[in-house]
Amino acid sequence: MSSSRDLLGVAWSGLTARRVRTLLIMLGPIVGVAAMVAAVGLTESAKGDLKQRLAQLGTNLVIAQAGGTFGSQNPTFPADAVQRVRALPTVTNASATTNLSSVIATPIAGGSDYYQSFPVPVRAADASLPSVLQVPVLDGRWLSATDEQLHMPSAVLGAGLANQYGHLDGEIRTIRLNDTDFGVVGVLGSVALDPDLDNAVFITQWSAKHVFGTDGKPNQLYVRSQPSSTQATADAIPTAINLGGPDQVSTKVPTDVLQAASQADKTLQQTALFAGLLALAVGGLGIANVMSISVIQRSSEIGIRRAVGHSRSKIAAQFLLESLFVGVLGGLLGALIGIGVVYLVSSFAHWVVVISYQRIPVWMTLALGVSIAAGLYPSIKAARLEPLETLRLG
Amino acid sequence: MSTEPAPGAPTWNARSDDTLLELEQVSRVYGDEVPVYALRDVSLRIHAGDFVSIVGPSGSGKSTMLGLLGLLDLPTSGNVRVAGTDATTLDDATRSKLRGESIGFVFQQFHLIPHLTALGNVETALLYRDIKPRERRERSYQALADLGLSARADHRPVQLSGGEQQRVALARAIVTEPLMVLADEPTGALDTANAAHVLEVFQELRSPERAVVLVTHDPTVANTAHRKVSMRDGEIVSDERAVQAG
Numbered sequence: 001m002s003s004s005r006d007l008l009g010v011a012w013s014g015l016t017a018r019r020v021r022t023l024l025i026m027l028g029p030i031v032g033v034a035a036m037v038a039a040v041g042l043t044e045s046a047k048g049d050l051k052q053r054l055a056q057l058g059t060n061l062v063i064a065q066a067g068g069t070f071g072s073q074n075p076t077f078p079a080d081a082v083q084r085v086r087a088l089p090t091v092t093n094a095s096a097t098t099n100l101s102s103v104i105a106t107p108i109a110g111g112s113d114y115y116q117s118f119p120v121p122v123r124a125a126d127a128s129l130p131s132v133l134q135v136p137v138l139d140g141r142w143l144s145a146t147d148e149q150l151h152m153p154s155a156v157l158g159a160g161l162a163n164q165y166g167h168l169d170g171e172i173r174t175i176r177l178n179d180t181d182f183g184v185v186g187v188l189g190s191v192a193l194d195p196d197l198d199n200a201v202f203i204t205q206w207s208a209k210h211v212f213g214t215d216g217k218p219n220q221l222y223v224r225s226q227p228s229s230t231q232a233t234a235d236a237i238p239t240a241i242n243l244g245g246p247d248q249v250s251t252k253v254p255t256d257v258l259q260a261a262s263q264a265d266k267t268l269q270q271t272a273l274f275a276g277l278l279a280l281a282v283g284g285l286g287i288a289n290v291m292s293i294s295v296i297q298r299s300s301e302i303g304i305r306r307a308v309g310h311s312r313s314k315i316a317a318q319f320l321l322e323s324l325f326v327g328v329l330g331g332l333l334g335a336l337i338g339i340g341v342v343y344l345v346s347s348f349a350h351w352v353v354v355i356s357y358q359r360i361p362v363w364m365t366l367a368l369g370v371s372i373a374a375g376l377y378p379s380i381k382a383a384r385l386e387p388l389e390t391l392r393l394g
Numbered sequence: 395m396s397t398e399p400a401p402g403a404p405t406w407n408a409r410s411d412d413t414l415l416e417l418e419q420v421s422r423v424y425g426d427e428v429p430v431y432a433l434r435d436v437s438l439r440i441h442a443g444d445f446v447s448i449v450g451p452s453g454s455g456k457s458t459m460l461g462l463l464g465l466l467d468l469p470t471s472g473n474v475r476v477a478g479t480d481a482t483t484l485d486d487a488t489r490s491k492l493r494g495e496s497i498g499f500v501f502q503q504f505h506l507i508p509h510l511t512a513l514g515n516v517e518t519a520l521l522y523r524d525i526k527p528r529e530r531r532e533r534s535y536q537a538l539a540d541l542g543l544s545a546r547a548d549h550r551p552v553q554l555s556g557g558e559q560q561r562v563a564l565a566r567a568i569v570t571e572p573l574m575v576l577a578d579e580p581t582g583a584l585d586t587a588n589a590a591h592v593l594e595v596f597q598e599l600r601s602p603e604r605a606v607v608l609v610t611h612d613p614t615v616a617n618t619a620h621r622k623v624s625m626r627d628g629e630i631v632s633d634e635r636a637v638q639a640g
Contacts, residue, residue: 013509301508309495311490388457
């Protein structure tokens with residue numbers, strides 16, 4: 001519509017004709033939106049490193065631990081626990097490990113006394129553990145299906161253990177478990193969500209069964225759920241494993257603590273948000289005030305526009321559109337300034353920048369709404385001006 | 395009012411079917427409790443080709459008349475017809491459109507919009523009419539050029555002399571090719587030389603299709619017109635046609 005284009009042009013020229021005044025009334029939406037963007041941005045960025053770590057770890061890992069019946073010494077899950085858990089619709093992946101508490105690992109020949117006093121945990125694991133934990137294999141490879149099928153005495157070391165006894169990348173090395181030498185085929189990366197695994201030795205379930213005589217029943221499950229249903233999954237796992245049986249299953253979401261720590265200071269954030277809202281509201285009053293005065297100052301312009309055929313509604317639209325521009329531009333500038341402040345402060349404080357971009361349009365819409373509301377009265381006033389009075393006919 | 399053509403009168407003394415604008419039994423009353431009649435039962439026809447001056451002392455109702463003729467105001471009673479359309483029954487948008495299309499205004503104080511250039515001021519009259527920006531600019535520039543202001547198109551009002559400002563206002567009034575140019579003391583704020591120049595322009599604006607109406611209390615200005623409507627106390631006291639017009 002060329003008429004709307006005309007209107008845009010008229011409103012725009014009205015604003016650009018008085019740049020200082022326009023900038024001054026824009027300060028309200030600018031300060032308001034900038035304050036809100038910066039408030040949330042800064043409080044979130046202060047915890048940005050924790051948030052970043054959480055994003056890397058994923059908050060959807062559930063660890064299930066066998067509790068056994070009351071008094072049992074070495075509680076285990078049923079042998080098919082992983083299959084049962086995988087059947088849950090919210091579970092995307094799962095892996096089982098078995099603690100071999102009777103096996104003594106001796107990483108360094110001759111250190112057996114020491115390792116009997118401070119045992120290295122030995123765990124039987126399946127092929128999917130690294131992918132469930134989302135941890136890379138640092139050197140070599142993880143236990144494979146081939147190891148199981150060919151009954152290979154393969155072992156993988158946790159990153160902490162490998163470090164502790166000076167494992168070199170590519171080194172050919174064995175580790176003695178009880179009386180059997182196992183070949184070290186790889187080193188698992190550090191598992192931030194379960195640091196116990198860092199010092200462990202991993203072997204196949206076949207080795208656990210046939211070399212050390214276990215029953216093959218797991219006692220830990222690592223489970224990944226769909227991102228939004230972590231807690232629901234954690235709650236469902238005991239039932240899925242037990243099917244109403246007497247065994248105790250405890251579950252935990254290891255990122256819960258981290259997540260709590262990463263929460264921004266809500267009180268501070270809300271105070272700053274409130275300050276931003278206040279700035280917007282005061283800015284809105286400023287717009288209404290200045291626009292009202294402007295209508296009086298521009299009464300001659302309004303009169304002449306009416307005389308050349310612009311209707312009351314066009315005059316109202318012209319002034320309302322000027323307010324709208326103030327809101328849009330002020331909101332946009334405010335958002336940019338707010339983002340700039342967050343980046344600036346974060347660079348000095350060495351924070352990881354976190355900006356909730358999805359919330360910025362909401363605040364900008366708020367600024368726009370305030371500007372339109374503020375422009376409503378002046379534009380109605382402008383439309384109601386009688387051209388005969390404003391033109392001061394002779 | 396005589397409808398008889400004066401002897402030797404030119405074509406502007408038109409028949410009633412050439413009526414561009416008509417006030418019929420129009421009264422304009424201000425105030426509710428104590429009514430003040432600014433106009434009382436006034437009837438007036440402006441014909442195509444007319445060059446009319448409306449004269450009278452202060453408070454005679456000239457400005458009220460101008461407001462009604464220009465559709466800027468509505469009568470308390472009576473009808474205002476523009477090219478046969480009763481303007482008193484129209485809503486604001488339609489009446490504004492009719493005003494913009496049929497009437498061009500020139501004011502004593504020029505009333506140019508200060509933040510717009512001369513060209514921008516002329517363009518104002520062509521806004522909201524589904525005219526492409528390029529055509530709008532070209533027509534506005536042509537109107538300025540016709541009044542010898544092509545070199546001033548990019549100047550703001552404050553950079554123009556009084557005479558130039560009034561010519562910009564004239565360009566704005568005629569760029570829409572209105573049926574009637576309505577001027578309120580168009581030379582009131584000008585020196586003698588500029589006033590004479592502007593009056594010349596008004597003379598040139600005359601055409602068989604168009605009417606020019608000047609509201610003035612200056613006899614020199616009034617005498618340039620071919621028809622003189624005199625007012626007093628809200629009534630028309632005489633409506634004379636000059637025999638030696640043109």
